[in-house]
Amino acid sequence: xxxSNAYIIxxxxxxxxxxxxxxxxxxxxxxxxxxxxIALDKKKQILGAVISGEEIAAMSPQEVNEYYSSHVGxxxxxxxxxxVTEQGGVAVSAENVDVAKNYKKPAEERLYPVFIYHxxxxxxxxxxxxxxxxxxxxxxxxxxYMALDTxxxxxxxxxxxxxxxxxxxxxRITTPEVQARYQGKEIFDESGDLVGVxxxxxxxxxxxxxxxxxxxxSGATITGTGVNNMVKSYLDHYKAYIESKKSSxxxxxx
Amino acid sequence: MSAETLEKAIEKKPxxxxxxxxxxxxxxxxxxxxxxxTIQVLGICSALAVTxxxxxxxxxxxxxxxxxAMSNFVISIMRNTIPSRVRIIVQLAVVATLVTLVSEVLKAxxxxxYKELSVFVGLIITNCIVMxxxxxxxxxxxxxxxxxxGLGSALGYSWIIxxxxxxxxxxxxxxxxxxxxxxxxxxxxxxxxxxATNGLMVSPVGAFIILGLIIWVQRTKTGYVEH
Numbered sequence: 001x002x003x004s005n006a007y008i009i010x011x012x013x014x015x016x017x018x019x020x021x022x023x024x025x026x027x028x029x030x031x032x033x034x035x036x037x038i039a040l041d042k043k044k045q046i047l048g049a050v051i052s053g054e055e056i057a058a059m060s061p062q063e064v065n066e067y068y069s070s071h072v073g074x075x076x077x078x079x080x081x082x083x084v085t086e087q088g089g090v091a092v093s094a095e096n097v098d099v100a101k102n103y104k105k106p107a108e109e110r111l112y113p114v115f116i117y118h119x120x121x122x123x124x125x126x127x128x129x130x131x132x133x134x135x136x137x138x139x140x141x142x143x144x145y146m147a148l149d150t151x152x153x154x155x156x157x158x159x160x161x162x163x164x165x166x167x168x169x170x171x172r173i174t175t176p177e178v179q180a181r182y183q184g185k186e187i188f189d190e191s192g193d194l195v196g197v198x199x200x201x202x203x204x205x206x207x208x209x210x211x212x213x214x215x216x217x218s219g220a221t222i223t224g225t226g227v228n229n230m231v232k233s234y235l236d237h238y239k240a241y242i243e244s245k246k247s248s249x250x251x252x253x254x
Numbered sequence: 255m256s257a258e259t260l261e262k263a264i265e266k267k268p269x270x271x272x273x274x275x276x277x278x279x280x281x282x283x284x285x286x287x288x289x290x291x292t293i294q295v296l297g298i299c300s301a302l303a304v305t306x307x308x309x310x311x312x313x314x315x316x317x318x319x320x321x322x323a324m325s326n327f328v329i330s331i332m333r334n335t336i337p338s339r340v341r342i343i344v345q346l347a348v349v350a351t352l353v354t355l356v357s358e359v360l361k362a363x364x365x366x367x368y369k370e371l372s373v374f375v376g377l378i379i380t381n382c383i384v385m386x387x388x389x390x391x392x393x394x395x396x397x398x399x400x401x402x403x404g405l406g407s408a409l410g411y412s413w414i415i416x417x418x419x420x421x422x423x424x425x426x427x428x429x430x431x432x433x434x435x436x437x438x439x440x441x442x443x444x445x446x447x448x449x450a451t452n453g454l455m456v457s458p459v460g461a462f463i464i465l466g467l468i469i470w471v472q473r474t475k476t477g478y479v480e481h
Contacts, residue, residue, distance in 0.1 A: 003337045003338075003339075007337060008337040008339060008340055011335065011336070011337055011340075011344075012340060012343075012344075015344060015347060016347070019347055019348070019351045022351060022355075023351060023354055023355070023358075026354075026355055026358050026359075027358060030358050030359065030361070030362040033362035033363070034358070034361050034362045034365075037361065037362060037363075037365035038365070040365070041365055041366075041369070164373075167303065168456075168457055168458070
């Protein structure tokens with residue numbers, strides 16, 4: 001059958017409007033739930049840097065929220081390690097700082113959230129500091145969290161996530177197997193320079209004697225380099241904060 | 255749209271049983287004889303990508319069943335009003351809307367699953383099974399028949415990917431639906447006995463092998479030969 005152009009155009013317009021309304025309506029209705037899901041996921045990622053994935057998987061969403069609020073405090077600092085409580089007259093909290101948005105600003109102007117993992121209900125008994133990371137992988141953004149022990153040198157653990165790395169290759173950064181390689185590594189060398197932890201090219205070598213190197217991912221060297229750059233640059237951005245905590249813990253040890 | 259064509263479309267036939275023989279065939283044919291994956295070899299991309307574990311595969315299967323059945327239904331309802339010159343784009347718009355709905359619902363209610371399936375839910379839009387059924391069936395048949403046809407094709411797709419996922423998860427990760435099977439078996443026979451998992455099964459290559467075996471077995475049984 002042959003229809004007139006006017007019919008085709010009218011049909012297309014009506015179809016577009018109907019489908020558009022349907023979709024935007026759905027987005028409106030489901031929006032709050034999605035926000036909750038995203039916030040919960042973020043908490044899981046933060047906790048993933050300090051407790052194992054299986055433990056988190058075994059918790060119900062409510063338990064995650066409770067565990068998070070009783071074990072994690074937070075603060076926001078600037079590039080100089082100074083605490084920031086408000087920006088442009090608006091109070092800031094670490095949970096609401098969008099690391100991805102801040103990533104687009106120059107490093108000096110960004111806000112840097114710090115999540116402080118402590119004994120249950122006792123914010124002064126700090127167990128580790130969890131720092132967000134953000135950078136570019138091979139295809140798209142990668143991000144994660146790195147937990148530093150109270151000596152501000154030993155890596156307690158990391159969680160890594162990605163938007164679009166190659167499944168089976170670069171996407172392996174999300175696996176516990178790869179993330180476990182970071183545990184116990186150190187970010188400062190003997191002379192006190194911040195060197196971070198570098199993933200090496202190739203896979204299957206033993207780097208247990210080198211505190212700054214970890215085994216790489218075969219076939220995902222570019223993703224590995226992206227992770228390295230991300231870790232190094234964010235540790236650099238947090239350097240002032242790390243140094244300040246380091247000296248205060250050294251004083252406390254005396 | 256002339257009144258004449260409309261009349262033709264709603265021409266009365268004697269009422270057919272809700273599940274007559276012909277309608278049953280619509281559902282059962284695509285399960286084996288006209289299976290979209292093993293016979294028509296459509297939808298292979300997602301069959302390879304999501305089948306490393308049973309759970310995401312099940313979610314994927316349900317999503318595909320919903321999208322295929324619903325899009326067949328919607329297109330079939332509109333089949334006499336869709337201008338033929340823009341029909342492909344209309345089909346795409348409907349399919350894309352349904353897929354986005356699925357993806358939004360997953361994001362709200364099963365965020366982990368949403369992350370895991372990532373692009374593959376979105377890629378249902380380009381799944382050849384969906385467009386294939388719309389073009390071949392829904393545009394020329396009544397809504398109820400079209401839903402049955404969509405269900406049939408999607409179920410045909412689903413049981414194949416679930417079978418592939420079953421073997422891939424069992425051999426690749428030693429578990430089924432996340433429940434460890436290999437460890438349990440090893441436990442029965444004592445500490446010296448250990449079932450090893452096969453890394454090949456976790457990679458997409460494993461899916462090719464399993465799929466090939468399924469097609470082999472199926473064609474041996476049905477005697478299907480490609481012409």
